[in-house]
Amino acid sequence: MYRGREGQWAFLLHRLSGLAILFYLLLHVVSISLFVFGEDPYKAVHDLYDFWLFRVGLIFVTAAVVYHAFNGLRLIVMDFTGKGVAYQRQMWYGVLGLSVVTMVYVAYMVLPRIVQGV
Numbered sequence: 001m002y003r004g005r006e007g008q009w010a011f012l013l014h015r016l017s018g019l020a021i022l023f024y025l026l027l028h029v030v031s032i033s034l035f036v037f038g039e040d041p042y043k044a045v046h047d048l049y050d051f052w053l054f055r056v057g058l059i060f061v062t063a064a065v066v067y068h069a070f071n072g073l074r075l076i077v078m079d080f081t082g083k084g085v086a087y088q089r090q091m092w093y094g095v096l097g098l099s100v101v102t103m104v105y106v107a108y109m110v111l112p113r114i115v116q117g118v
Contacts, residue, residue: 010092014071017064024061052114059110063103070095 031049035042048054074091078084084091 006089006092010071010074010088010095013067014075017068017071020061020064021068055110055114059103059106062106063099066102067095067099070098 031042031045034045071092074084074088074095077091078088
């Protein structure tokens with residue numbers, strides 16, 4: 001029965017962050033490959049990335065990468081050590097804390113540039 005405990009949220013967030021990273025990677029590959037069609041299409045797309053919505057998305061992509069990486073390390077510890085499962089809840093809260101701290105730091109660095117229009 002689904003009870004919404006930490007392990008289930010960790011699984012769901014791990015999958016969603018993986019999909020977000022995949023989407024970002026595909027967007028990156030497509031935008032770089034536009035250089036084949038010339039400099040104008042390439043510059044047009046990269047000028048679009050200066051739009052504030054893309055910069056806010058960068059904050060969330062960074063948080064997704066950090067969460068996915070540290071949760072992956074948590075899964076490795078759980079799989080390869082006998083004691084990892086006993087501390088999986090505490091480790092997940094640590095992963096969540098690191099992700100939030102990173103997201104706040106990136107937001108602190110990016111949001112002033114969005115407001116100033118730089």
